[in-house]
Amino acid sequence: MTHFARIVGTGGYLPERILTNAELETMVDTSDAWIRERTGITQRHIAAEGEFTLDLAEQASRRAIDMAGIRIDEIDMIIVATTTPDQVFPSTACLLQSRLGVHGCPAFDIQAVCTGFVYALAVADQFMRTGAATTVLVVGAETFSRIIDWTDRNTCVLFGDGAGAAVLKQDTAPGILSTHLHADGDYANLLQVPQGVSNNLAAVQEGRAFVEMAGGEVFRMAVKTLGRIVDETLEANQLDKSDVDWLVPHQANSRIIAATARKLRMPVSKVVQTVAEHGNTSAASIPLALDVAVRDGRIKRGDTILMEGFGGGFTWGSALVNW
Ligand code: ACO
Numbered sequence: 001m002t003h004f005a006r007i008v009g010t011g012g013y014l015p016e017r018i019l020t021n022a023e024l025e026t027m028v029d030t031s032d033a034w035i036r037e038r039t040g041i042t043q044r045h046i047a048a049e050g051e052f053t054l055d056l057a058e059q060a061s062r063r064a065i066d067m068a069g070i071r072i073d074e075i076d077m078i079i080v081a082t083t084t085p086d087q088v089f090p091s092t093a094c095l096l097q098s099r100l101g102v103h104g105c106p107a108f109d110i111q112a113v114c115t116g117f118v119y120a121l122a123v124a125d126q127f128m129r130t131g132a133a134t135t136v137l138v139v140g141a142e143t144f145s146r147i148i149d150w151t152d153r154n155t156c157v158l159f160g161d162g163a164g165a166a167v168l169k170q171d172t173a174p175g176i177l178s179t180h181l182h183a184d185g186d187y188a189n190l191l192q193v194p195q196g197v198s199n200n201l202a203a204v205q206e207g208r209a210f211v212e213m214a215g216g217e218v219f220r221m222a223v224k225t226l227g228r229i230v231d232e233t234l235e236a237n238q239l240d241k242s243d244v245d246w247l248v249p250h251q252a253n254s255r256i257i258a259a260t261a262r263k264l265r266m267p268v269s270k271v272v273q274t275v276a277e278h279g280n281t282s283a284a285s286i287p288l289a290l291d292v293a294v295r296d297g298r299i300k301r302g303d304t305i306l307m308e309g310f311g312g313g314f315t316w317g318s319a320l321v322n323w
Contacts, residue, residue, distance in 0.1 A: 002129065003128055003129055003130075003131050003134075003170045003171070003172070004128070004129065004170070004171045004172065004173060004174040004175040004176065005124060005125045005128040005129070005136070005168045005169075005170065005171070005174070005175045005176045006168065006169055006170075006171040006173075006174070006175035006176070007166045007167070007168055007175070007176075007321065007323070008067075008068040008069075008070070008167055008168070008169045009064040009065060009066070009067035009068025009069070009070070009166065009167040010063075010064050010067060010164070010165065010166050010167075010287065010290050010291040010294045010295075011059075011060045011061060011062065011063025011064030011065070011066070011067060011164070011165045011166075011291055012060050012063065012162065012163065012164045012165075012284075012287065012288045012291035012292065013056050013059035013060040013063065013162065013163045013164075014045040014160075014161075014162045014278065014288070015045045015046060015047045015048060015051060015056065015161050015162070016045075016048065017045060017046045017047075017048055018043050018044070018045055018046075019043065019044050019045070019046050019160075020032075020042070020043045021035045021036065021041070021042055021043065021157070024156065024157055027150060027151075027156070028150075028151060028152070028153040028156060028157075029153055030153045030157055035157045038253075038255070039157065039158060039253045039254065039255075039275070040253060040254025040255070040257075040273075040275050040276055041157065041158065041253075041254075041275055041276060041279045041280075042276045042277065043276075043277055043279070044159065044160025044161075044278060044279030044281075045160050045161055045162055045278065045279075046145045046160065046161055047143045047145060047146075047161040051143075052086045052143060053082055053084050053085060053086050053092055053141045053142060053143045053163070054086045054092055054095045054096060054099065054141075056141050056142075056143070056161065056162060056163035056284075057080060057082075057092060057096050057139045057141035057163045057165070058096060058099045058100070059163065060139060060141065060162075060163035060164050060165040060284075060287070060288075060291075061096065061100060061137055061139055061163075061165045062100075063165070063291075064137070064165035064166055064167045064291075065100075065137070065167055067167070067294075068167035068169070070135060070167060070169070072100055072101055072102055073102065074134075074135045075100070075102050075105060075135050075136070075137050075167075076105045076106075076133050076134055076135055076136070077105055077106050077107070077124065077127060077133040077135075077136040077137070078093045078096060078097050078100075078102065078105065078106070078107040078108075078136070078137045078139075079093060079107075079108060079109075079110060079120040079123060079124055079136065079137070079138050079139070080092045080093040080096060080107075080108075080109050080110070080120070080139045080140075080141060081109070081110045081111075081112065081116025081117050081119060081120040081138075081139065081140045081141075081283035082109055082110075082111070082116065082140070082141050082142055082283055083111060083113050083116065083142060083144070083147075083282055083283060083312070084142050084143045084144055084146055084147060084282075085109060088197055091107065091108055091109040092109050092141065093107035093108050093109050093139075094107045094108075096137075096139065100137075106133075110123065112183070112283070112311065112313065112315040112317075113191075113282055113283065113311035113312035113313060113315060114250050114252065114280070114282045114283060114285065114309050114310060114311025114312065114315075115181075115250070115283075115309040115310060115311045115313070115315040115316055115317045116140055116282065116283030116309075116311070117138070117140035117164070117283050117284070117285075117286045117287050117307075117309065118179065118181070118286065118307060118308070118309045118317040118318060118319055119181055119315070119317060120138045120139070120140065120283075121138055121166070121168075121176065121179060121307075121319050122179035122180075122181050122317065122319065124136040124138050124168050125168075125176045125179055125319075128168060128170055131170075133170075134169070134170040135167065135168070135169050135170070136167070136168045137165065137166075137167055137168075138165065138166045138167075138168060138287075139163060139164070139165040139166075139287070140163065140164050140165075140281075140282075140283035140284040140285070140286065140287045140288075141162075141163035141164075141165075141283065141284055142161060142162065142163070142281055142282040142283055142284045143161045144159040144160065144161060144211075144280070144281065144282050145159065145160070145161050147193050147209060147210055147211055148210060148211055149210035149211070152210070154213065154215055155210070155211050155212070155213055158252070158253075158279060158280050159211070159279055159280045159281070159282070160278055160279030160280065160281050161281060161284075162278055162281040162284040162285075162288050163284050163287075163288070164281075164284045164285075164286065164287025164288035164289075164290065164291055165287060165291075166287055166290070173322075174322055175321065175322060176319060176320075176321050176322075177237055177304075177320040177321060177322055178233065178236050178237055178319070178320050179317065179318070179319045179320075180229060180232055180233055180236065180317055180318045180319075181315075181317040182225075182229070182315070182316050182317060183313045183314065183315045183316075184313070184314050185313060185314075187221065187313070187314040188312075188313065188314075189214075190213070190214045190217050190218055190221070190314070191211075191212075191213045191214070191218050191311070191312040191313075191314070192211075192212055192213075192312060193209050193210060193211055193212070194209075194212060195208070195209040196209070219253065219255075219256065221310075221314065222252065222253075222256050222310040223256055223259045223260070225310055225314070225316050226249070226256070226259075226260045226263070226308055226310055226316065227259070227260065227263040229308055229316055229317070229318045230260065230263050230264055230306070230308065230318070232318070233306060233308075233318045233320050234320075236320075237320055239304070239320075241264050241265050241266070242265075243304055244264060244266065244270075244304050244305070244306045244320075245270065245299075245303040245304050245305065246270055246271075246272060246293065246298070246299055246303055246304075246305045246306070247260065247261060247264060247266055247270060247271045247272065247305075247306050247308075248272045248286060248289050248290050248293065248305055248306070248307045249271065249272075249286070249289075249307070249308050249309070250280075250285050250286055250308065250309035250310060250311070251273065251274050251275035251278060251279075251280060251281070251285040251286075251288075251289055252275070252280045252285070252310070253275065253280070254273065254275050254276070256310075257271060257273060257275065260308065264306075272289045272290070272292065272293040272298070272299075273289070274288060274289045274292055282311065285309075286307050286309055290305075290307070299323055300323065301323055302322070302323065303322075303323040304320065304321070304322055304323070305320070305321045305322075305323055306318060306319075306320055306321075307319045307320075307321065
């Protein structure tokens with residue numbers, strides 16, 4: 001018997017502290033006008049000292065679990081997508097498992113940077129289709145502010161912290177219609193934190209491991225690649241552009257989002273956008289945006305939703321979902 005995965009609850013959490021463009025003007029040589037025009041971002045949330053990825057993940061998860069109306073002990077798999085884990089190990093998923101009081105089920109992290117949530121959703125979907133998991137908590141959580149060089153105007157205006165979560169339950173009808181994952185490691189040097197525990201532990205320990213990005217090249221590749229994945233997803237489901245009710249894209253830059261919407265011939269009113277208020281929260285951005293549109297009533301049962309992401313690696317992917 002085939003099983004399917006259905007999203008039955010979503011949750012989001014943003015740290016209290018808001019960093020505005022006006023404040024950034026006092027930190028680096030930039031302007032509110034430049035940031036708005038080139039990125040669409042007006043503000044981002046920044047985790048407090050002592051507030052970690054796990055804390056954000058826990059808040060978002062509890063909200064998703066509440067909406068799903070499930071018991072904690074029904075969860076039989078936890079997947080956390082993050083680039084900014086609290087510790088080298090255990091995984092953030094294991095730490096979250098303990099926080100939530102879940103015991104025994106598999107729990108693991110996925111690292112695909114901004115495409116992390118789509119990767120995590122795809123993995124959950126595979127486990128659920130085979131019947132190996134019935135109730136999965138999928139989280140995207142980041143404290144990207146910790147790997148940002150706050151003196152580098154090329155990157156520091158773009159990112160923010162946050163977490164989003166989804167509870168998936170097994171169903172006899174989909175749910176997740178299809179997922180599509182890709183990567184090409186040849187592009188690693190265009191978007192990276194070049195240091196890590198194995199090749200430069202000192203840089204990590206001294207807080208010198210920061211995001212480096214060739215912004216223009218990333219921008220062009222993102223637009224081209226996201227256009228292709230829209231076609232791939234629709235073809236796989238024999239659907240037309242007009243069948244998609246909502247686009248819930250990775251929130252990196254409003255101009256990248258607009259280009260993907262144009263490709264879908266979709267009016268901006270059908271695109272869920274949170275980049276202005278959240279900035280780019282990497283793996284958290286898609287589930288945060290999804291949660292906003294579910295809670296404000298835009299996304300309704302029966303709607304067809306296309307989620308897509310692009311990030312470091314490069315990685316890219318999509319998920320088509322029947323809500
Ligand atoms: N304020 C003012 N000027 C700036 C700033 C800033 N914050 N940042 C860069 N500039 C300057 C640069 O120094 C450069 O100046 P120069 O021409 O004198 O050298 C100029 O602006 C660059 O201008 P453009 O190339 O026209 O900028 P562009 O329109 O490409 O916008 C941006 C730059 C916003 C970074 C864009 O390229 C972008 O969004 N790229 C994709 C970024 C992205 O999505 N990254 C995340 C991917 S997902 C992940 O995995 C993390």
